Amino acid sequence: MSGGARELTVDLGERSYPIYIGTGLLAELGRKFTDRGFSVKSPVMLVTDSAVEGLYASKAEESLRASGYTVTRAVVPSGEASKSLERLDVLVEEALKAGLDRKSVVIALGGGVVGDLAGFLAASFMRGVKFVQIPTTILAHDSSVGGKVAVNHRLAKNIIGAFHQPEFVLYDLDTLASLPLREVRAGLSEVVKHGLIWEEAFVDWCEENAEQLLSLAPDALGYALYEGCKVKSIVVSRDEKENDLRAILNLGHTIGHALEAVAGYGELLHGEAIAIGMVGSARLAARFGYSPDIAERTERIFRKFGLPVRIPDSCATENVMSAMLHDKKFTEGKMVFVVPTAIGSVEIRSDVSSEWVKEIVDGLREGKS
Amino acid sequence: MSGGARELTVDLGERSYPIYIGTGLLAELGRKFTDRGFSVKSPVMLVTDSAVEGLYASKAEESLRASGYTVTRAVVPSGEASKSLERLDVLVEEALKAGLDRKSVVIALGGGVVGDLAGFLAASFMRGVKFVQIPTTILAHDSSVGGKVAVNHRLAKNIIGAFHQPEFVLYDLDTLASLPLREVRAGLSEVVKHGLIWEEAFVDWCEENAEQLLSLAPDALGYALYEGCKVKSIVVSRDEKENDLRAILNLGHTIGHALEAVAGYGELLHGEAIAIGMVGSARLAARFGYSPDIAERTERIFRKFGLPVRIPDSCATENVMSAMLHDKKFTEGKMVFVVPTAIGSVEIRSDVSSEWVKEIVDGLREGKS
Numbered sequence: 001m002s003g004g005a006r007e008l009t010v011d012l013g014e015r016s017y018p019i020y021i022g023t024g025l026l027a028e029l030g031r032k033f034t035d036r037g038f039s040v041k042s043p044v045m046l047v048t049d050s051a052v053e054g055l056y057a058s059k060a061e062e063s064l065r066a067s068g069y070t071v072t073r074a075v076v077p078s079g080e081a082s083k084s085l086e087r088l089d090v091l092v093e094e095a096l097k098a099g100l101d102r103k104s105v106v107i108a109l110g111g112g113v114v115g116d117l118a119g120f121l122a123a124s125f126m127r128g129v130k131f132v133q134i135p136t137t138i139l140a141h142d143s144s145v146g147g148k149v150a151v152n153h154r155l156a157k158n159i160i161g162a163f164h165q166p167e168f169v170l171y172d173l174d175t176l177a178s179l180p181l182r183e184v185r186a187g188l189s190e191v192v193k194h195g196l197i198w199e200e201a202f203v204d205w206c207e208e209n210a211e212q213l214l215s216l217a218p219d220a221l222g223y224a225l226y227e228g229c230k231v232k233s234i235v236v237s238r239d240e241k242e243n244d245l246r247a248i249l250n251l252g253h254t255i256g257h258a259l260e261a262v263a264g265y266g267e268l269l270h271g272e273a274i275a276i277g278m279v280g281s282a283r284l285a286a287r288f289g290y291s292p293d294i295a296e297r298t299e300r301i302f303r304k305f306g307l308p309v310r311i312p313d314s315c316a317t318e319n320v321m322s323a324m325l326h327d328k329k330f331t332e333g334k335m336v337f338v339v340p341t342a343i344g345s346v347e348i349r350s351d352v353s354s355e356w357v358k359e360i361v362d363g364l365r366e367g368k369s
Numbered sequence: 370m371s372g373g374a375r376e377l378t379v380d381l382g383e384r385s386y387p388i389y390i391g392t393g394l395l396a397e398l399g400r401k402f403t404d405r406g407f408s409v410k411s412p413v414m415l416v417t418d419s420a421v422e423g424l425y426a427s428k429a430e431e432s433l434r435a436s437g438y439t440v441t442r443a444v445v446p447s448g449e450a451s452k453s454l455e456r457l458d459v460l461v462e463e464a465l466k467a468g469l470d471r472k473s474v475v476i477a478l479g480g481g482v483v484g485d486l487a488g489f490l491a492a493s494f495m496r497g498v499k500f501v502q503i504p505t506t507i508l509a510h511d512s513s514v515g516g517k518v519a520v521n522h523r524l525a526k527n528i529i530g531a532f533h534q535p536e537f538v539l540y541d542l543d544t545l546a547s548l549p550l551r552e553v554r555a556g557l558s559e560v561v562k563h564g565l566i567w568e569e570a571f572v573d574w575c576e577e578n579a580e581q582l583l584s585l586a587p588d589a590l591g592y593a594l595y596e597g598c599k600v601k602s603i604v605v606s607r608d609e610k611e612n613d614l615r616a617i618l619n620l621g622h623t624i625g626h627a628l629e630a631v632a633g634y635g636e637l638l639h640g641e642a643i644a645i646g647m648v649g650s651a652r653l654a655a656r657f658g659y660s661p662d663i664a665e666r667t668e669r670i671f672r673k674f675g676l677p678v679r680i681p682d683s684c685a686t687e688n689v690m691s692a693m694l695h696d697k698k699f700t701e702g703k704m705v706f707v708v709p710t711a712i713g714s715v716e717i718r719s720d721v722s723s724e725w726v727k728e729i730v731d732g733l734r735e736g737k738s
Contacts, residue, residue: 085454088529089522096524124493127519127530128610150496153461160461161496162531241497 006226010145010233012240015165019144019229021222025172026059026134030067033105036167038130040068042103045095047118051078052110052136056175060109060134072098076117080266083117083151085160091121105130105167111137116158119149123164131166136175138187139271141225142194144169145232147240163241171225173218181214185306186271188213191224192301193278194231197251200344202227203301210304248346251338252277255361258323262315268308275307276364283360284352285340294340311364320361321354375595379514379602381609384534388513388598390591394541395428395503399436402474405536407499409437411472414464416487420447421479421505425544429478429503441467445486449635452486452520454529460490474499474536480506485527488518492533500535505544507556508640510594511563513538514601516609532610540594542587550583554675555640557582560593561670562647563600566620569713571596572670579673617715620707621646624730627692631684637677644676645733652729653721654709663709680733689730690723 005022020032033044044064048057053075061071074094076082095104106129108118115133122131133144150161179187188206191213195203205227206213212220232249239245256277260268279302282295299309311320324335335352374391389401402413413433417426422444430440443463445451464475475498477487484502491500502513519530548556557575560582564572574596575582581589601618608614625646629637648671651664668678680689693704704721 085458089454092522092529093524096522096528124529124531126528127517127532148496153458153465155462155465159465159495160457160493162493163496 006222008226008229008233010165010229011237012147012165015147015240017166017168019169019171019233021171021173021225021229023173023218025170026056026175027063029060029134029170030063030065030069032168032170033064033069034067038069038105038167039103040070042101042105043070043072043098044105044107045072045074045098045100046107046109047074047076047091047114047121048109049076049078049082049111049114052114055178056109056134056136056172060107072100076114078113080113080152083113083158085151085153087117088121088124088151091117092125095121095125100125100129102126102129105132107132107134109134109136111135111140112143115140115143116149116161117151119147119164119166120151120161123149123162128164131164133166133169134175135169135171137179138176138184138221138225139190141171141187141228142190142232144171145229146236146246148242173216173221173225176216176221179216181306182269183271184214184216186269188224188305189271189275189302189307191228192305193249193251193274194228196278196298196340196343197248197338197346198231198234198344199227200342202231203343207301207304210301214305247336247348248338251340251346252279252281254324254335254337255280255320255357258320259311259315261323262319263312267314268312272308275302275305276309276311278302279309280357280360280364281337282340283363284337284356287356287360288339288349290339290341294343297343298340309364310366310368311361313366317358317361321358324357375591377595377598377602379534379598380606381516381534384516384609386535386537388538388540388602390540390542390594390598392542392587392591394539395425395544396432398429398503398539399432399434399438401537401539402433402438403436407438407474407536408472409439411470411474412439412441412467413474413476414441414443414467414469415476415478416443416445416460416483416490417478418445418447418451418480418483421483424547425478425503425505425541429476441469445483447482449482449521452482452527454520454522456486457490457493457520460486461494464490464494469494469498471495471498474501476501476503478503478505480504480509481512484509484512485518485530486520488516488533488535489520489530492518492531497533500533502535502538503544504538504540506548507545507553507590507594508559510540510556510597511559511601513540514598515605515615517611542585542590542594545585545590548585550675551638552640553583553585555638555644557593557674558640558644558671558676560597561674562618562620562643563597565647565667565709565712566617566707566715567600567603567713568596569711571600572712576670576673579670583674616705616717617707620709620715621648621650623693623704623706624649624689624726627689628680628684630692631688632681636683637681641677644671644674645678645680647671648678649729649733650706651709652732653706653725656725656729657708657718659708659710663712666712667709678733679735679737680730682735686727686730690727693726 106122147165150158252274256274475491516534519527621643625643
């Protein structure tokens with residue numbers, strides 16, 4: 001029996017796909033391939049990283065082989081540095097040597113880095129082959145919806161990529177058991193974000209079930225990932241190519257990305273940086289006349305999840321401001337922010353004064369209320 | 370007045386785009402940008418190669434600047450070696466330094482290599498920006514329809530790429546005047562191919578107007594490019610992602626690609642290799658019981674255009690056969706060929722005996738009839 005088993009469809013017309021969430025799903029991978037009619041004559045490539053390989057790669061491959069598929073494993077070093085054109089080149093070589101053809105499937109088994117890299121391989125190899133995602137982090141619930149795949153350039157993150165939707169996403173909750181607590185907290189930050197931009201009731205539920213979520217209770221976790229994916233899915237369905245609405249997903253990301261860059265990538269986890277950023281955005285809301293309760297509530301929730309809500313001293317205000325001005329979300333010199341108007345709804349403001357932002361960044365220091 | 374001015378629409382639903390064919394069009398580039406509402410606030414990147422740059426880059430840029438656009442020029446070395454991930458990396462760096470954003474346009478000014486490389490840059494930079502093609506060879510009429518863009522891997526040609534349709538194609542016949550005669554002949558080989566697969570009347574016309582075409586008379590050349598693009602456009606419209614029908618465009622390519630690979634890339638021009646390949650396919654047709662007149666007629670036409678119709682001695686039969694067996698158009702060991710059933714129509718046969726192919730390759734030697 002699969003604990004917390006749920007299925008969600010990301011609605012994108014002919015590119016629609018299901019997300020399966022539950023326990024024990026890895027063993028069903030081969031059957032899912034068969035159900036979808038994937039050819040056993042075309043080799044499958046499983047892309048994973050050095051941290052995840054030893055934990056789950058064999059299980060995934062055994063399931064595929066039991067259903068008659070030939071699988072080649074490609075292992076990349078764990079970490080952001082693998083999202084490069086050089087690594088793509090190596091993977092293409094491995095794909096060619098394994099005899100992948102146009103009907104082959106590329107599987108990403110891992111977190112966001114593996115998903116982005118293997119996804120771009122799938123998008124560009126032979127001008128596009130099938131793609132399946134098996135996320136092994138909570139954070140990856142976010143990148144598993146929407147089809148954004150990419151590699152980095154040394155001058156810019158995610159700058160070379162594509163929109164390439166997967167055939168399906170398999171979220172086996174068992175694979176989350178190996179996550180360090182700090183990454184659990186950081187992953188839940190994006191889950192809560194999806195509540196904050198779209199649905200107050202889900203924010204309430206997250207707050208009430210914080211302990212269950214932090215202990216990875218399958219039922220609670222399955223529900224939270226389902227709801228998080230659902231919100232993202234609704235937004236992406238209405239704006240697949242990121243023309244307008246999709247920007248609301250960036251709540252907390254303007255300050256968050258700047259903090260990540262200034263602290264040095266990896267020092268502050270993405271989920272931690274955006275938690276601080278969301279508190280900042282909520283304080284900005286008060287400047288626009290919305291209730292100050294939004295900021296208090298936002299801060300309380302993230303504290304409950306053990307996430308940081310203050311900017312570390314290592315990030316000087318002037319450096320944070322400078323990093324924001326180089327962010328690609330700024331158009332023509334004005335600062336654009338996603339600002340909450342209540343818990344569960346946001347608006348996009350392009351009239352944000354940099355003075356206000358500076359004051360808020362200054363105010364988010366340790367020791368300040 | 371534009372000599373031989375014509376306009377054709379490649380019909381791909383919301384990705385449809387026009388091809389403008391005529392003389393003096395380069396000077397109208399800026400106006401075309403304005404007409405389509407491209408933002409003057411977003412920098413334009415003109416990608417060209419070291420052979421074409423000195424001839425036409427300034428003219429294109431002047432037209433854009435006169436319409437208020439900011440243009441950055443990126444020059445790549447002339448030749449197939451530029452279709453690489455390494456070169457893509459350099460172009461991404463140039464694009465970032467020039468401040469390209471999501472509303473920017475990437476222009477390919479050149480032949481097939483520049484079109485494929487700049488096209489893949491446009492497809493992947495920031496997950497896709499606008500793309501405009503300005504072909505400066507006859508051969509590029511073929512690659513300007515259908516949106517296939519790619520770079521090479523050292524183990525395989527065109528293996529990393531995308532389908533990315535241009536906003537429009539500007540075919541200025543004046544830019545063809547600088548082509549060496551050998552490239553004119555080779556480019557016309559693909560034009561005739563489009564007649565051979567689809568429309569006997571156009572084949573008749575090409576044969577009657579061979580001298581006009583070889584001397585680059587604008588009216589004849591404009592009509593030939595229009596008809597060639599039209600045939601390809603009809604085929605691509607019905608099969609954008611190359612699932613079935615699009616394969617008929619490979620007439621002559623099975624033997625042709627093998628000859629290119631065996632002779633060494635660049636020794637035999639693509640158009641020359643496929644001319645020989647088309648004669649081979651026509652001889653194969655006779656084996657299937659179709660009229661031997663098809664092969665005679667095919668050979669006569671290519672001779673009239675001064676194209677080779679025999680395999681050079683440098684290409685040993687066993688090497689040609691071996692190269693064909695490694696071609697990605699072979700599925701499960703059987704040989705697949707596009708075979709003419711008459712002048713102007715073809716069929717795809719997957720039941721081709723390799724013995725027959727070997728005899729035909731052997732028979733296509735200098736000195737043999």
